[in-house]
Amino acid sequence: MVRGNIESASCGKGNLKTSAPLRSSDRRKLKQRIESTFGLSSEDGDILVPDGILSLKFSTHLNEPGVAYLSPEGDPIWFTVGRGSDELIPTIYTLWKKQEILPFLSTPAAVIPVLVGGADLMIPGVVHHTPSLVEGQLVAIRQYTRENESDVLSPSLAVGRMALPSDQLRDGGKEKGKAVYVVHTWKDRLWEMGSKPDVPEGSTLDQRDDGNENAIEGAKPATPPPKSQALSYTPQETTNLLLKSLLQAISTTVSSLPPSSFPIPSTLLYTNHILPSRPAFPTLVLPPSALPPTTAEEEEEEENKPHIDPSELSIKSSNHKSxxxxxKSAEKQGLLTLKSPPKHSNSPDILITSINGSHPLVADHQAYVTVGDLEKTAAKRAKKEEREKEEEKRGRGEVGVRELWKPHLGSLDLFEGLGGSKTALYTLPEIKTLLNTYIAxxxxxxxxxxAYINLDDLLYSCVSSKTKGSSKPSKAGGGGGEEEAAPMMKFMKRDELTGRVTEKMQSWYEVRVEGREVVRKKxxxxxxxxxxxxxxxxKASTLIVGFEPFLVVEAEEMAEELRRVCAGSTSVSPIxxxxxxxxxEVLVQGKQAKAVTEYLVGKGIPKNWIQVSGK
Structure with a gap:
């Protein structure tokens, strides 16, 4: 899927190249192409192809090359994707500046999270569309809602290519299938590269966007309702759909509740079960009576039916009003049993004591795609993207750890003699370089x-000096007596010499984490x-201590994550x-060394700084 390629390319560390400003001549050529392709004036071209525009090369996970063009502020405004393709596609940022450069389709609010989650726009999800669209044409997708008895369209929230001509959305089209192959959406990874502003206000169908005289006026529903009346449900139709929502809830979520969940307060049943069980596409479940008469052939074409936002289905819009x-009406039908709240209770909610999952209405109920289904899909996608972002963040590099040494006491004179500094912090390679230069x-x-180095007076004085806290002189490898150290031999292997020198120095360390100040400690x-x-x-348990210096692990956060990963209890306490x-120390129930190691490595801590024992 093209959109998936764009997403992975937009944020994959290894797939992005460094951005570079376009030369003036290249910027003029790009501006001319865009003005010609989209019929823009020179003034609009300057807005949509500004001075200082940057280009950014990328390759997708399928190794398809692409180019993103960024504004001087870093917002992606145009892109191309595909080998040999030079088709310029506007981003959401560009469409928010100049809405009319693409024709559009509209879709209910419940569908937008699904598109953002990675799906294409299906035929039943089309409410309105610009006429005379051809297969493969670039189009924008806008959200349709009903507000204050007006039809409202949001700014563009997705970009894609028509999967079929628009006349097949209305006349003789397929009952199911894709209407638009989505390429790019609001909140996808390409959009996340930019400044991420709030979505601008929408516009009603009976008004025109500034400078956009055809985008709204020229749009028309897939099956237009009569001009004399707005498309909506009657109170009885709303009641029927809420009853279907109750049946859907009983046959799915409510029937799976344990007996201990009852009694359920009425508002919880309504909020947690009935509302999420409303149909995502209500008119596919129950066509509104306000529709004009149709022929038998037209009635068979499901995608020709317009859509009503499921948020309009509420108790206040039904016959019952409460x-x-x-x-109580559902109780009379035998779907559930009720009882009044206890007299001492401050809650006015009646209680649902049981439901009848074997009721004939429940048995005959035909399941449909619910609002909750779409929300779950969007939530899973959002969670996946969040996890991918976290993994990408971790993948930007391990926690940088360096061991350092500082000249101290017996090594001060040595470093002065080596031409080094008495106050600097040195890495091991730097110490070796100083020693090798001096030896040579x-x-x-x-x-x-x-293999051996002769020790002159400067080297010998350092390595034979007393270590801090010791009353005895340092001993050569394996040499020396019990009471008094024997004189050191005045030669030793190069690596041993380096080790002896670092023993006479003060230990330090440095920890680097991207986005934070470097930490150096003695x-x-x-x-x-x-x-x-x-x-x-x-009974086994796993203890983790000593993680604080690495900066990226918090005790409570680690305990919570390991509790989930290991499916066992965890605790945090002083060592x-x-x-x-x-x-x-963080304690995890069970032998969980592998899970703990994977968690720490996932946080960016180098594996060589994790020591497992007691296995």
Whole structure:
């Protein structure tokens, strides 16, 4: 799917190239192309192809090349995708500036989250469309709602290509199928690259956008209602649809509730079960009586029926006017049983004590796509995108950890003699470089065995000096007596020399996390300890300590995530046997070393800084 390619390309770290400003000549050519293709004036061209426009090359997950053009502020305004394709596609940002450059279709509000979630626009989801659209034509998709007895269209919220000519949406079209192949939507990853402003206000069907005399006036419903009346349900039709919503709820969500969930307050049943069970496309479930007469052939064409926003289906719009009256009517039909709230209760809600899942109306009920179904799809998509963003954020690089050493006491003179600084922090490679340069300049490589370095007075003074806190001189590898160290040999291997020098220095460490200030602290950095312990017989648990210095892990957040991942209890407490302020330990029930390691690595902590024991 083309839109999926754009999404992955727009934010994939390895697929984006560095943006670069267009040369003046290239910008003029791009402006001329856009003015010619979309019939724009030179003034509009300057708005939609501004000075300072940037180009950004990308490749999709299918290795299709593409180019995105960004405004000087960083908003994506045009893009192309596909090998050999030079078709310029306007983004949502561009359409919000100049709505009329693309013809459009409208769709109910409930469909928009589905499109944002990655779906194409289906034929039954089309409410209005600009006439005379051809297959493959670029179109915008706008949201249709009813507000204050007026038909309202939002600004464009999606861009795509017509899957079929528009006359097939009205005359002899397929009963099912796709109307538009969606390429780009509001809130997708291409849109997320920009400034993400609020959606502008919509416009009513009986008004014209400034400078856009045909976009609304020329639009027409797939099956127009009579001009003398607005398309809506009668109170009885609304009552019938709410009853169907109750039947849908009983046959799905309510029937799966445990007995302990009853009694249910009426407002909870209505809010949590009936409203989400309303049909997403009500007119496909119950055509409104306000429709003009149709022929038998037209009645068979489901997609020709216009759509009413399911949010219009409410108790206040029904015959009953109150939820209590609606539920008492359902009780008379034997669908549920009710009882009044306790006298001492402050709640006026009547209570539903049971439902009749075997009622003939429930058994005969034909399931349909509900508002809740669309919301769940959109929520899953949003959660997936959030997870992908988090993974991408983590994938931008591991937590940067560097061990550092600073000249201290016995090593101060050495670093002065090596030509280094007494106050600088050094990495291990930098220390090796200083030592190797000094060794080469003083010709200290042992002639008999070049694996060894002869120690001159400067080197010998450093490595033989007392370590902080020790009353004995340092001993050569394996040498020395019990009471008093034997004199050191004045040669040692190169790596051993480096190790001896760092022993005489002060340990530091540095932690780098993208978007935060670099943290440098005195003292050695210890790996995170993940320890499996068996307590109370054979009951195992996993303890995690020492994660605080790595900056990216919070104890409570880790406990909550591991509770979900490991499906077991977790807790956070001070480290046992340590003074206050020494940090906390996170305990996870069971042997969960693998899950804990994967969680920490996923946060960006290098695996070599995670130490597992007790397995």
């Amino acid at each position: 939820l209590t009256s609606f539920l 300049s003083k010709n200290l490589v042992n002639q008999n065995d070049q 003292g050695p950095l210890k790996p995170i300890q993940v320890t499996i312990k068996v307590r109370q017989g054979r 046992a046997g340590k003074p206050a302020g020494s940090g906390v």
